[in-house]
Amino acid sequence: MPHALAGAVGIVPRAMAASQDRHNDTHGDAALEVLRRSCREALATDHVDADSDFFLLGGDSLAAVSIANMVATELGDDAELENVVLRALFEEPTLGAVAARIDERLRDRGRA
Numbered sequence: 001m002p003h004a005l006a007g008a009v010g011i012v013p014r015a016m017a018a019s020q021d022r023h024n025d026t027h028g029d030a031a032l033e034v035l036r037r038s039c040r041e042a043l044a045t046d047h048v049d050a051d052s053d054f055f056l057l058g059g060d061s062l063a064a065v066s067i068a069n070m071v072a073t074e075l076g077d078d079a080e081l082e083n084v085v086l087r088a089l090f091e092e093p094t095l096g097a098v099a100a101r102i103d104e105r106l107r108d109r110g111r112a
Contacts, residue, residue: 031075031106032099035085038070039095050096054089064089071102081105 032050039048042063054064064086072082081102088101 031071031102032096034071034074035067035095035099035102038067038074041070042066048095050094050099052095053093054095054098059089075102075106 036048039052039054039057039059040046043057043059045057048057059067067089068082068085071085072079075081084101084105085098088098092098092101
């Protein structure tokens with residue numbers, strides 16, 4: 001196995017565990033559904049779930065900007081939510097974890 005792939009193998013279980021830990025509340029379900037819809041549209045794929053990795057779905061920086069805009073528009077928040085989504089797409093291992101960050105932002109604003 002090539003060295004790059006060997007190092008990446010151990011990442012998957014940790015990523016899945018992080019997603020489950022951060023997404024074990026019902027408030028995140030609405031944020032996840034909006035995020036999933038936005039990803040399906042921007043990435044032209046039907047296979048999007050909480051454990052999906054944005055980049056493995058074919059995501060790139062242009063898609064991230066589009067998704068962040070769609071999520072912020074649909075959830076009726078300000079530009080700060082768009083920034084949270086954009087940053088989370090690059091920092092979090094799964095869409096479930098991204099949705100948890102969206103939910104956290106909405107809760108902070110008193111909208112969740």
